[in-house]
Amino acid sequence: MSQSEPIIRLAAKGDGVTASGRHVGGAVPGDMIAPDGAIAPGPHHQTPPCRHFAVCGGCQLQHADDSVLRDFVRDRVLHAAQGQGLSAEEVLPVHLSPPETRRRAGLHGLRTARGAVVGYREGGAHRVVDLAECPVMHPALFALVAPLRKFVASHGPKAMVGIELTLCDQGVDASLVHFPIEGLDATEAALDFARDQGLARLSFDQGYGPETLWEPEPVTVTLAGVPVGLPQGAFLQATQDAEHAMARDAAEWLSGARVVADLFAGLGTFAFALRGAEGSGRKVLAVEADRAAHLACKSAGARAGGSVLALHRDLFRAPLQPDELGRFDGVLLDPPRAGARAQVAEIAASAVGRVVYVSCNPSSWARDAAVLCAAGFRLTRLRPVGQFRWSTHVELVSLFER
Secondary structure, eight states: OOSOEEEEEEOTTSOEEETTOOEETTOOTTOEEOTTSOEEOOTTBOOOSSTTTTTBTTOSOTTBOHHHHHHHHHHHHHHHHHHTTOOOSOBOOOEEOOSSOBOEEEEEEEEETTEEEEEOBBTTSSOBOOOSOOSSBOHHHHTTHHHHHHHHHHHOOSSOEEEEEEEETTEEEEEEESOOOOSHHHHHHHHHHHHHHTOSEEEEESSSOEEEEEOSSOOEEEETTEEEEOOTTOOOOSBHHHHHHHHHHHHHHTTTOSEEEEESOTTTTTHHHHSOSTTSOOEEEEEESOHHHHHHHHHHHHHTTSSEEEEEOOTTTSOOOHHHHTTOSEEEEOOOTTOOHHHHHHHHTSOOOEEEEEESOHHHHHHHHHHHHHTTOEEEEEEEEEOSTTSSOOEEEEEEEO
8 A cells, every 4th residue: 555545434343444445453434544554533533531442342442433433333233234135214313322321341350469450351361451440331330340359359269250240220239250258257248348338239159150148128120110120140231221212112113012022021121111101901921031030020010010921931942933923913022142033933924013123233133134024024114223332232123014
């Protein structure tokens, strides 16, 4: 290359790409790349808000402004659809979650000769970045980093430990993995830590599943106004902001449907949002394979008046069949990253006319979307979602009709 080239887009892993196909890490659209690889920042290249960026593996795109982030999220989703020969009749504006809204964090802690480090791992490495700030985590989670550092330094093992933090109705639910608590002194120290930090729950997992040491009252998370018990390790959307946005879309797109199936329902994130106002007469069947999540949803549904019913069923091994699906006016599915190949095939063969598909993986979603469209569905609405701000992780909510 003998002259400077502009960056025209971001690749899937966040590196900038020129028209000639050159990939440049740390560049965004509008930047100019000199022959020696130097980056001349353009109008969309911002100063990263975190001092740990480029070392910490938690974020990849803090140097990109919001317009670039939105374009990146949208393009990832649209390119996945185009790869299957699909296009949406209406592409809605990207929903981008704001900073400091992440309510789940998976950190690591390690005792050192000088104390301890607590944070995310470095990108592509096992070393832990000792966090002094984090612009994505909810402040209630980040407030625990310094106390956890002291606790790990005083009581942690010599090996690396996992630290899972979740913001719930009562405060922060903390689970320490590969962190042995043995003897009365260690137990009392852990209880003092939980009490002093006002934790909602403190658990320790030594490889055999989490064991709760502290939980002064049952831990819940409120979904569409309904308190739902929060089992250990249960799935939650990463930000409440994105959860609300996707639930609003789903409720609007399935309006008028009297009986709805929520497949891969988890705790009932969408089921409770879909149930409608009291007295609406709408019924929602929440189908979930994980037993703890199913029981939490079932119990909350009963307390909320019975408009949400729960069914324990593994939809990968035993998807709902066309005759079962025929009872529903609409279907919502929010499967894991692998998608819902088996269940989508049954939906395609059924009489269902409206499907809302929420996905955290545009590739598996596009594969499943092609099956629906081949069966006569139209992709009528599509909203890309970037709830993992500054990362390359992309989500979406979509509507299929026939």
